[in-house]
Amino acid sequence: MTAAVSLHQVQKSFNNAAPVVNDLSFDIQAGEMFGLLGPNGAGKSTTIRMITTLTQPTGGLIQVAGYDAVKQKSSVKQRIGVVLQQTSIDGDMSVWENMEFHGRLHHIPTKQRQERIDRWLDYVELTEKRDDKAKTLSGGMKRRLQIARALLHEPGILFLDEPTVGLDPQTRRRLWEIIRNLNKTEGLTMLLTTHYMDEVEYLCDRIGIMDKGKLIELGTLAELRQNHGEGLVVKQKSDAKNGQAEQWDYKFFPTLDQANQFLDTQSEKTGMMTRPSNLEDIFVELTGRNLD
């Protein structure tokens, strides 16, 4: 079976400097919701820009729906929808006009275009705003408009770069539901990048963790927890006096039971506790860093 997206030893350098994406290989299967997680500067946006044909890799092979992302750009573009951080909507055009303009760019015939505009505006709950100027929309509504617009030519694969960055928790939840439904109900294959752990935990079937241009971990959350340990003993290193941040030591155990047993054997338990491990613990373990 051909993967929906396939990267093989992909590399990207700017101006002959050290690569910002290095030897990156992974596949995304049709219907999968894949999350690329990493701190700022890890190379996530560059990766998504290469897969969506906006930036050319300096090495390796990228295939999307079986087409080469360098040599068969237009075939790739027809099959993908893209919502990047800097994707622009025209603030002086109405919501409907933004959709119409995009539909015309894709040469979608009039009747089909009107039907799809209605369908996707309804899907992202913007029908009531169709005649409002885009600049009057809230941040969450703008993001929903970008998603509706990216779906107008009915791509099979959707790319979302940091879809909920800068949005308040309630607005993020609402977007998550839309994104999840697009994958689970509409069957879209999706790649999203984020530096939010909860976003990945909630939405993604599989997770790739990137750091410094490299893929350092790949699997389902359950697999990552199994690999690193499902139980954790946490010990406070110093208290949070004088405005200092609390510092913690973590020790992974294969299961929570084993973490509990370890704690029982300790004569001095002050400042120690056990809990199930999560993605953030694994990320810190792998990179020695917290995500901001």
Ligand SMILES: Nc1ncnc2c1ncn2[C@@H]1O[C@H](COP(=O)(O)OP(=O)(O)OP(=O)(O)O)[C@@H](O)[C@H]1O
């Ligand atoms: N056009 C460019 N020219 C030179 N360097 C670039 C260019 N685009 C990105 N970079 C560098 O590549 C590295 C990776 O950036 P990238 O935006 O891909 O990371 P990211 O993981 O998406 O982070 P963020 O969440 O901040 O966007 C950074 O060091 C960045 O400065």
